[in-house]
Amino acid sequence: MLDREYDPKDIEQKWYDFWMEKKYFHADDKDGQKKAYSIVIPPPNVTGVLHMGHALNNTIQDIMIRYKRMDGYNALWMPGTDHAGIATQNVVERYLTEKGMSRHDLGREAFIDEVWRWREKHGGLIIGQLKRLGASCDWDRIRFTMDEGLSKAVRRVFVSLYEEGLIYRGDYIVNWCPRCHSALSDLEVEHEEEEGSLWHIRYPLADGEGDVVVATTRPETMLGDTCVAVNPSDERYTSLVGKEVVLPVMNRRIPIIADHVVDKDFGTGAVKITPAHDLNDYELSLRHGIQVIVIMDESGIMNENAGVYKGLDRFVCRRDLEGDLEEQGYLVDKTPYKVPVGKCYRCKSVIEPYLSKQWFVKAGPLAKEAIKAVEESRTRILPKQWEKTYYEWMYNIRDWCISRQIWWGHRIPAWYCEGCEEVIVSETDPVKCPRCGSEDLRQETDVLDTWFSSGLWPFSTMGWPDDTQALKRFYPTDVLITGFDILFFWVARMMMMGIKFMGEVPFRDVYLHALVRDETGQKMSKSKGNIVDPIDEMNKYGADAFRFALTAFAAMGRDVRISDKRIQGYRFFINKIWNAGKFVLSNIEGSDLQGVRIEKEKLSLADKWILTKLNRAIEDTRCALEEYRFNDAADTLYQFTWHTFCDWFIELSKPMMNDEGAPYTRWTLHHVFKSLLEMLHPIIPFVSEEIWQSMQGRQAESIMISPYPSVNKELDFPDEAYKMECINDIVSGVRSIRGEANISPSVMLDVVLKFKSRDMEDLIGRYRVLIQDLARVKSIKVISDQGQRPKKCALAVTSEVEVYVPLEGVIDIDQERNRLDKQINKARKELDAKQKKLANRDFLAKAKKEIVEEQQRIKEELDFMIERLIKAHSLLEG
RNA sequence: AGGCACGUAGCUCAGGGGGAGAGCACCACCUUGACGCGGUGGGGGUCCAGGGUUCAAAUCCCUGCGUGCCUACCA
Numbered sequence: 001m002l003d004r005e006y007d008p009k010d011i012e013q014k015w016y017d018f019w020m021e022k023k024y025f026h027a028d029d030k031d032g033q034k035k036a037y038s039i040v041i042p043p044p045n046v047t048g049v050l051h052m053g054h055a056l057n058n059t060i061q062d063i064m065i066r067y068k069r070m071d072g073y074n075a076l077w078m079p080g081t082d083h084a085g086i087a088t089q090n091v092v093e094r095y096l097t098e099k100g101m102s103r104h105d106l107g108r109e110a111f112i113d114e115v116w117r118w119r120e121k122h123g124g125l126i127i128g129q130l131k132r133l134g135a136s137c138d139w140d141r142i143r144f145t146m147d148e149g150l151s152k153a154v155r156r157v158f159v160s161l162y163e164e165g166l167i168y169r170g171d172y173i174v175n176w177c178p179r180c181h182s183a184l185s186d187l188e189v190e191h192e193e194e195e196g197s198l199w200h201i202r203y204p205l206a207d208g209e210g211d212v213v214v215a216t217t218r219p220e221t222m223l224g225d226t227c228v229a230v231n232p233s234d235e236r237y238t239s240l241v242g243k244e245v246v247l248p249v250m251n252r253r254i255p256i257i258a259d260h261v262v263d264k265d266f267g268t269g270a271v272k273i274t275p276a277h278d279l280n281d282y283e284l285s286l287r288h289g290i291q292v293i294v295i296m297d298e299s300g301i302m303n304e305n306a307g308v309y310k311g312l313d314r315f316v317c318r319r320d321l322e323g324d325l326e327e328q329g330y331l332v333d334k335t336p337y338k339v340p341v342g343k344c345y346r347c348k349s350v351i352e353p354y355l356s357k358q359w360f361v362k363a364g365p366l367a368k369e370a371i372k373a374v375e376e377s378r379t380r381i382l383p384k385q386w387e388k389t390y391y392e393w394m395y396n397i398r399d400w401c402i403s404r405q406i407w408w409g410h411r412i413p414a415w416y417c418e419g420c421e422e423v424i425v426s427e428t429d430p431v432k433c434p435r436c437g438s439e440d441l442r443q444e445t446d447v448l449d450t451w452f453s454s455g456l457w458p459f460s461t462m463g464w465p466d467d468t469q470a471l472k473r474f475y476p477t478d479v480l481i482t483g484f485d486i487l488f489f490w491v492a493r494m495m496m497m498g499i500k501f502m503g504e505v506p507f508r509d510v511y512l513h514a515l516v517r518d519e520t521g522q523k524m525s526k527s528k529g530n531i532v533d534p535i536d537e538m539n540k541y542g543a544d545a546f547r548f549a550l551t552a553f554a555a556m557g558r559d560v561r562i563s564d565k566r567i568q569g570y571r572f573f574i575n576k577i578w579n580a581g582k583f584v585l586s587n588i589e590g591s592d593l594q595g596v597r598i599e600k601e602k603l604s605l606a607d608k609w610i611l612t613k614l615n616r617a618i619e620d621t622r623c624a625l626e627e628y629r630f631n632d633a634a635d636t637l638y639q640f641t642w643h644t645f646c647d648w649f650i651e652l653s654k655p656m657m658n659d660e661g662a663p664y665t666r667w668t669l670h671h672v673f674k675s676l677l678e679m680l681h682p683i684i685p686f687v688s689e690e691i692w693q694s695m696q697g698r699q700a701e702s703i704m705i706s707p708y709p710s711v712n713k714e715l716d717f718p719d720e721a722y723k724m725e726c727i728n729d730i731v732s733g734v735r736s737i738r739g740e741a742n743i744s745p746s747v748m749l750d751v752v753l754k755f756k757s758r759d760m761e762d763l764i765g766r767y768r769v770l771i772q773d774l775a776r777v778k779s780i781k782v783i784s785d786q787g788q789r790p791k792k793c794a795l796a797v798t799s800e801v802e803v804y805v806p807l808e809g810v811i812d813i814d815q816e817r818n819r820l821d822k823q824i825n826k827a828r829k830e831l832d833a834k835q836k837k838l839a840n841r842d843f844l845a846k847a848k849k850e851i852v853e854e855q856q857r858i859k860e861e862l863d864f865m866i867e868r869l870i871k872a873h874s875l876l877e878g
Numbered sequence: 879a880g881g882c883a884c885g886u887a888g889c890u891c892a893g894g895g896g897g898a899g900a901g902c903a904c905c906a907c908c909u910u911g912a913c914g915c916g917g918u919g920g921g922g923g924u925c926c927a928g929g930g931u932u933c934a935a936a937u938c939c940c941u942g943c944g945u946g947c948c949u950a951c952c953a
Contacts, residue, residue, distance in 0.1 A: 214953080266952065281953085353951090392948095392949070396950090485948095565902075580913080635892075646913085732919095735918060738918080739906080743907090843934070854897090862897090
């Protein structure tokens with residue numbers, strides 16, 4: 001028996017432990033019987049704590065994997081975490097700072113040891129939280145991007161790409177974070193528009209009179225200017241090209257050159273060129289052989305090339321320099337200006353374009369294959385609108401800066417020979433230089449971008465570069481489920497790497513879900529204070545309610561807006577299921593359901609109806625899951641459970657429990673409810689298991705390994721289902737009259753029915769008691785065509801029957817008259833529209849036949865209703 | 879600057895060429911023996927605006943307005 005109230009707390013832990021103990025989550029590499037189905041988890045950062053995004057992402061994955069597992073697949077959900085280079089290093093450094101230390105005090109080796117220790121202590125947090133959510137990952141296989149095996153994969157890939165010329169090292173302007181002291185890839189920069197200024201600065205000509213005025217948003221960079229550029233077709237400047245100007249403050253002579261990239265219409269048409277601190281300027285300097293001067297160090301502090309500003313922070317320098325320029329008469333103008341500012345996605349510092357030596361992946365050739373794979377539908381991207389975004393980015397892909405100047409990560413497997421400058425790139429640590437034989441080798445200190453190793457995730461987690469069973473069985477994976485925000489960061493890179501190194505796309509489908517926002521559509525953030533914490537929600541309402549809420553809101557291509565209140569709503573739903581479970585269990589207790597042999601003719605109309613409805617629900621749910629329409633699956637199940645099974649079938653079953661069909665009703669009650677739990681299990685694993693375990697006729701030891709319900713064609717009765725609905729309509733008709741006339745439920749009514757057809761009339765004999773019970777009716781009288789309709793009564797009209805409720809002595813006749821007037825008006829409006837449509841020649845000629853017929857049918861129904869309602873109106877006068 | 883979404887009931891959103899839907903909120907009634915975390919009934923919408931295609935448009939197309947997001951080397 002189930003407890004009076006559902007309490008998620010102990011139950012969730014209990015069943016999760018049970019599943020783990022039974023190893024249900026484990027997928028067998030050797031199982032060649034079952035078809036394989038696999039998903040790799042988007043690895044959360046080891047430093048991370050579960051947020052709403054994780055919760056949504058992993059709930060969806062868990063639904064798919066549990067569904068497929070129940071449906072007979074050898075289902076693998078590969079779990080793991082990501083070493084998150086910069087983020088983790090930041091966290092551990094902060095921790096060291098608290099202890100009054102810096103990583104430099106420790107040194108590289110000791111610091112890395114410290115990070116590992118930190119991971120040992122805190123890194124498991126998010127894994128525990130995923131378990132709390134119910135995630136049925138194959139934990140025996142858990143991987144970490146810094147594991148030995150995955151590190152081997154990283155080296156193999158790096159060396160291979162290097163040898164092919166797809167990885168190179170070179171001087172380039174990169175996005176530099178002065179706080180993290182590292183280069184970042186283009187993707188790791190967040191662009192924002194900020195209120196800034198545009199400074200106009202006068203550069204006097206070196207010889208003779210006059211000057212050139214340049215405009216800039218970053219005046220401090222002028223200290224590194226090495227020329228001024230103008231457009232060759234700009235007549236204002238043609239005579240000046242080739243001459244020199246004197247750089248104010250620095251008093252350096254720099255040339256004026258002509259280049260077509262300069263926009264004549266911007267500012268004054270003359271641009272200051274700072275090759276070491278601006279990408280465009282750098283490229284221009286290469287074309288013209290212009291000198292390059294670096295004026296800042298790695299922390300954004302001005303260096304010796306900045307003259308008197310040496311030692312100043314870049315923003316302090318900007319301020320001081322502005323003052324000096326003004327004082328010396330070089331500042332022509334300063335106007336407010338919206339400037340695009342790049343910020344570090346980890347620490348939000350302003351990014352500095354910075355010339356340095358970095359490692360890059362030549363992305364073009366890899367992208368080409370990744371584009372082709374999607375074009376040829378070897379991988380589908382869903383919802384489809386993201387395909388365009390994917391192509392757009394892939395077509396315009398730029399080389400990927402993969403070196404990071406931090407310590408925590410995969411150290412680049414490159415060595416420099418101190419003897420002959422040879423660069424050695426090798427999977428195994430070399431002992432001597434292959435060229436000069438020197439043993440004085442120095443390993444590259446840079447580490448790789450974390451996404452470089454995440455890009456290998458679908459195959460590195462399965463044991464690559466070794467040729468493993470897991471790879472044979474589970475690669476390519478069936479679907480990747482992730483947020484659209486990492487389409488480029490991660491999905492695109494996995495596509496490129498998977499195709500390159502496995503010769504096969506990493507996944508057949510990519511399902512991109514939306515971001516979770518708060519109820520007003522705001523992105524959740526600590527500073528806004530609108531964070532909803534998944535753990536809090538689960539503590540309050542249980543994991544099942546939380547999961548169901550996420551699922552119900554996960555409409556394809558839409559933001560997921562969630563709030564405490566909405567989750568609470570689904571907690572009520574869980575409670576409803578619990579109570580339905582109590583009802584079902586208490587009614588089948590002690591009865592031998594296994595002994596019941598189902599003979600179709602012995603099933604009641606209600607039984608046949610709910611069985612038919614069950615089939616439709618199974619169809620709809622399966623179809624929705626196959627198409628990743630999770631909200632539709634949730635809606636279907638919610639609707640069926642609450643408004644079909646509970647509201648109608650349970651109520652119908654109550655009176656039926658006393659007649660000769662009772663054993664069949666019990667069987668149906670049990671069968672439908674058990675199927676329902678099984679269908680719900682992937683979404684709400686805990687409560688479904690708890691109730692299921694109390695039920696008879698279990699074929700497996702857990703709901704999670706029992707078969708997912710299939711449509712049963714033997715138990716599908718559309719005709720009977722229609723008849724049952726006619727009976728339900730009668731009940732609704734009576735209830736509606738009662739409600740609108742404000743008749744208390746305690747008043748038992750008399751009802752007179754007049755059917756359209758004999759066929760239906762016969763049904764009443766058997767199911768009279770259902771109507772009486774559900775509509776609270778004491779007598780039912782059926783009248784024939786010729787029969788006199790009772791006087792002074794209310795009427796409800798359905799498609800098959802007229803329902804009369806004599807009202808004399810029961811209610812106010814005037815009120816009923818108003819109610820009828822209202823209905824008549826409404827129906828007439830609709831009828832008007834229909835008549836117009838059906839009178840239209842074009843409509844009759846051009847519309848499809850079925851449509852015309854349907855419209856005709858509707859019109860007739862309306863006719864019928866109006867006629868009855870008017871009749872009822874007149875009968876009220878009595 | 880380009881691209882992509884989205885404007886439907888008070889709120890959050892489904893739907894998507896032929897009778898406007900759900901959940902929550904609201905109103906009325908109800909100690910019906912699974913459930914008040916409940917039951918029954920009900921009110922409420924020029925489906926953003928304007929044009930076009932069509933026999934028929936909330937739905938398809940265009941334009942505008944509004945909102946959100948992404949991409950970009952505009953000093």
